Amino acid sequence: MNSLRTRLLAATAVILLAFIVLTGLALETAVSERADQAERDRLQGLSYALLGNADITADGGFELAPRVLPEADLSRPESGLYAFVLDENRRTVWRSPSLLGTIEIDPLPAVGEWRFARIERDNARTLLTLTFGFRWVTADGTDYRYTLVVAENAAPFIKQVQRFRGVLWSLLSISAIALLVLELLILRWGLAPLRRLARNLANLQTDEKRRIEGEYPDEIQPLVSNLNRMLSNDEARLTRYRNALGDLAHSLKTPMSILRGLADSPDMDPAQRQPLRNQLARMNDILDYQLQKAAAAGKRSLAPPLALAPAAKKLARALTKVYAEQGTHFEIEIDPALKAPVDEGDLTELLGNLMDNAAKYGGGRVVVGAARGTDELCLWVDDDGTGFGDGSSRQLLERGVRADTSREGQGLGLAVAAEIVHSYTGEIELSHCDNGGGRVLVRIPDA
Amino acid sequence: MRALVIEDDVDLRAQICDRLRNEGFAVDETGEGEEGLFFANEYPVDIAIIDLGLPGPTGLDIIREVREAGLDYPILILTARSRWQDKVEGLETGADDYVVKPFQPEELIARIQALVRRSRGWAQPKLVSGDITLDTTGQEVHVANEPVELTAYEYRVLEHLMLHAGEVVSKTALTEHIYEENAERDSNVIEVFVRRLRAKLDPDGTRKPIETLRGRGYRLSRSDHRVPEDADNARTS
Numbered sequence: 001m002n003s004l005r006t007r008l009l010a011a012t013a014v015i016l017l018a019f020i021v022l023t024g025l026a027l028e029t030a031v032s033e034r035a036d037q038a039e040r041d042r043l044q045g046l047s048y049a050l051l052g053n054a055d056i057t058a059d060g061g062f063e064l065a066p067r068v069l070p071e072a073d074l075s076r077p078e079s080g081l082y083a084f085v086l087d088e089n090r091r092t093v094w095r096s097p098s099l100l101g102t103i104e105i106d107p108l109p110a111v112g113e114w115r116f117a118r119i120e121r122d123n124a125r126t127l128l129t130l131t132f133g134f135r136w137v138t139a140d141g142t143d144y145r146y147t148l149v150v151a152e153n154a155a156p157f158i159k160q161v162q163r164f165r166g167v168l169w170s171l172l173s174i175s176a177i178a179l180l181v182l183e184l185l186i187l188r189w190g191l192a193p194l195r196r197l198a199r200n201l202a203n204l205q206t207d208e209k210r211r212i213e214g215e216y217p218d219e220i221q222p223l224v225s226n227l228n229r230m231l232s233n234d235e236a237r238l239t240r241y242r243n244a245l246g247d248l249a250h251s252l253k254t255p256m257s258i259l260r261g262l263a264d265s266p267d268m269d270p271a272q273r274q275p276l277r278n279q280l281a282r283m284n285d286i287l288d289y290q291l292q293k294a295a296a297a298g299k300r301s302l303a304p305p306l307a308l309a310p311a312a313k314k315l316a317r318a319l320t321k322v323y324a325e326q327g328t329h330f331e332i333e334i335d336p337a338l339k340a341p342v343d344e345g346d347l348t349e350l351l352g353n354l355m356d357n358a359a360k361y362g363g364g365r366v367v368v369g370a371a372r373g374t375d376e377l378c379l380w381v382d383d384d385g386t387g388f389g390d391g392s393s394r395q396l397l398e399r400g401v402r403a404d405t406s407r408e409g410q411g412l413g414l415a416v417a418a419e420i421v422h423s424y425t426g427e428i429e430l431s432h433c434d435n436g437g438g439r440v441l442v443r444i445p446d447a
Numbered sequence: 448m449r450a451l452v453i454e455d456d457v458d459l460r461a462q463i464c465d466r467l468r469n470e471g472f473a474v475d476e477t478g479e480g481e482e483g484l485f486f487a488n489e490y491p492v493d494i495a496i497i498d499l500g501l502p503g504p505t506g507l508d509i510i511r512e513v514r515e516a517g518l519d520y521p522i523l524i525l526t527a528r529s530r531w532q533d534k535v536e537g538l539e540t541g542a543d544d545y546v547v548k549p550f551q552p553e554e555l556i557a558r559i560q561a562l563v564r565r566s567r568g569w570a571q572p573k574l575v576s577g578d579i580t581l582d583t584t585g586q587e588v589h590v591a592n593e594p595v596e597l598t599a600y601e602y603r604v605l606e607h608l609m610l611h612a613g614e615v616v617s618k619t620a621l622t623e624h625i626y627e628e629n630a631e632r633d634s635n636v637i638e639v640f641v642r643r644l645r646a647k648l649d650p651d652g653t654r655k656p657i658e659t660l661r662g663r664g665y666r667l668s669r670s671d672h673r674v675p676e677d678a679d680n681a682r683t684s
Contacts, residue, residue: 253527352531
């Protein structure tokens with residue numbers, strides 16, 4: 001029941017079923033009552049016709065002349081239409097030629113009473129009977145009490161009603177199914193904008209554009225507009241935030257540069273020189289680490305995917321210039337089609353720090369690779385140096401947390417990289433590559 | 448060597464310029480983007496040190512214009528922004544190296560010297576021509592392993608000639624590259640410097656390391672130690 005369509009469809013189906021059953025029952029009742037009434041009217045008409053042709057015998061008996069029987073079926077034996085007359089002692093005083101056996105009537109109707117009933121005949125056939133009790137007063141004042149019974153085989157009648165019932169229910173079922181199918185189509189059509197929205201939302205993860213495209217119905221357009229506004233605000237806020245941090249860095253670091261220069265000036269007391277340098281380096285480390293940490297966008301929902309190779313190549317070009325003196329060679333082994341939903345700034349900081357580190361401490365060749373794992377992105381930066389010492393990796397990766405270094409020129413690269421990786425709930429690991437050099441392996445999970 | 452320093456902080460600029468002058472550079476300086484742009488385009492710059500956070504035209508704007516104008520002297524950027532995106536942007540725009548503030552002054556100088564050297568095709572900090580060796584890091588000159596004492600201007604002339612070893616260097620070019628823009632100049636002084644250099648480098652007058660090409664200028668013979676074509680590769684790759 002977790003889809004709107006299932007819910008609406010189920011509700012509609014229940015209502016439709018109830019409606020159809022009630023309609024069918026009402027129609028069936030009305031129609032069979034109508035049929036009963038018609039049959040009763042027919043039998044009554046027949047009774048009147050018989051009574052109209054009646055005559056009294058000399059002994060006061062009741063007699064119908066066969067030639068004036070109103071229905072031919074009354075003359076044909078076992079035709080299915082019967083009539084007979086009982087006197088007050090239940091003796092048959094007259095019977096139609098069609099009736100060969102007997103039909104039990106119990107109790108006899110009162111005088112003047114018409115009674116319509118279904119009775120089972122001995123051979124298990126259903127008969128519709130109309131019995132009428134009457135008095136027959138002769139001219140001499142003799143009063144006879146009789147009961148006229150007209151009976152008809154119910155089989156054709158029942159068959160007709162059943163046929164009607166069959167037609168009724170099949171028509172109702174067909175229209176119910178048709179209505180459900182129609183409902184399904186209406187729902188598909190009505191919910192199509194929602195499906196489109198869902199598809200476009202999913203596309204945000206694979207498209208570079210950071211907005212949901214298209215026109216939507218009035219009910220969901222506000223939602224889409226708000227989502228778009230949120231997405232663009234998100235971008236703008238990150239940019240503003242990073243600019244502010246950059247400005248802060250700029251306004252603090254220029255004065256720090258001057259102080260650092262003063263520490264080296266010949267007028268400085270040599271005893272003060274080293275402490276001043278150390279404290280400035282420490283301030284710088286803390287500032288760098290915290291600023292870079294703060295500027296990391298981290299994992300964001302609906303982040304657009306970024307092609308990794310161009311960002312890495314850009315860095316490789318830039319670093320080749322920086323390390324031109326050492327002749328460091330940077331190789332990018334990343335499939336140009338490989339994309340991942342990471343922020344470009346974060347990726348640049350991450351790879352920049354790792355590649356710079358590898359170039360600084362490696363042997364002149366840095367290889368950057370990336371591949372898609374089952375549900376994660378793997379990134380690695382290899383160098384051909386002597387690798388990381390044993391047991392020091394935790395210290396290297398967590399250096400920034402304490403930022404208590406007193407040695408200058410020991411970049412915070414790895415610690416900043418670790419911080420960025422953690423903001424993507426990923427893992428960073430220092431190991432060795434096949435040639436014995438250092439390898440930094442980064443794993444960023446998809447979800 | 449003519450260095451152009453564009454940095455808006457007065458104190459920091461003064462520090463950098465003092466350092467550079469001590470290292471034998473002729474330094475032009477400004478703290479203003481507009482003026483920096485003019486200097487960068489019009490002066491015979493050997494290396495430019497540009498702060499990225501300038502008011503007016505930013506450091507990036509200046510670098511872009513310089514490169515678009517086809518000038519290929521090395522540019523070092525000073526930046527307070529330690530984010531790689533900022534550094535990469537500067538380097539992609541056309542800078543050759545960066546130094547993040549706060550920097551160690553020695554490191555800045557070392558980077559500047561390396562950039563100048565590489566831009567002229569020298570892979571090593573020691574420039575060699577025949578038996579003359581010039582160590583740019585210590586500003587020391589040796590001839591046949593014997594140290595030679597040079598004045599600041601003599602050193603500048605020799606350095607320029609050695610960086611351009613094998614090329615003809617005109618007197619005007621020498622003047623332009625060893626004097627700052629507002630210094631008093633006299634191209635005849637160049638002749639005096641060259642004569643004194645010859646006397647110090649070649650007291651016997653046997654090897655004649657500095658050639659005079661009448662009406663064109665001077666030339667120092669090219670040495671095999673030089674690594675050619677490296678300069679342009681380093682910048683354009």
